[in-house]
Amino acid sequence: MILYGLKNCDTCRKALKKLPDCQLSDVRAEGVPETVLTDAFAQFGDRLLNTRSTTWRGLSAEDRDRPPLELIGEHPALMKRPLIKTEDALYLGWDKSTQAALGVA
Template sequence: MRIYGLKSCDTCRKALKSLEGAVLVDIRADGVPDDVMARALTQFGEKLLNRRSTTWRGLSEAERQGTPGALIAAHPAVMKRPLIEAGGQLFLGWDKDVQAALLR
């Protein structure tokens, strides 16, 4: 199981602590593999952007018009976190539904 997020993100750390054997992949340092990002964009689309983040608020209107994939490639911290890859499936965030699916 892989958790794509930021090592400084509290939510990512909570998910990592709860998911035994999971590995955190820091998206600033290592990025998200192209195949995983393509699947995430197909599955989540615009939901992959964290429009409440400090990074998002710092973007100009022109920058915000980019595609989710281009925005995340240029500004990794604008991605909603964590993106969890488990058993061939992708999960976004760390809400009760995701926890219920992964903490069985």
């Protein structure tokens, strides 16, 4: 299981604490494989883009109109976190439904 996120993100830290067998892939340092991003965008659509982040608020209106995958490629912190990849599924965020699906109480 791989958690794509940021090592300094509180939500990612909470998820890692509950998922001890999960490996962190820091999106700023390592990026996200293009196939994973494409699959995540196909499944989650625009929800993959974190429009509440300080990075988003710092973008110009022109930049905000660019395709989400292009923006995430340039600014990995714009991806909603965490993105968790298991052998057969992707999960976005760390809400109760994600926790239940992963068997975390």
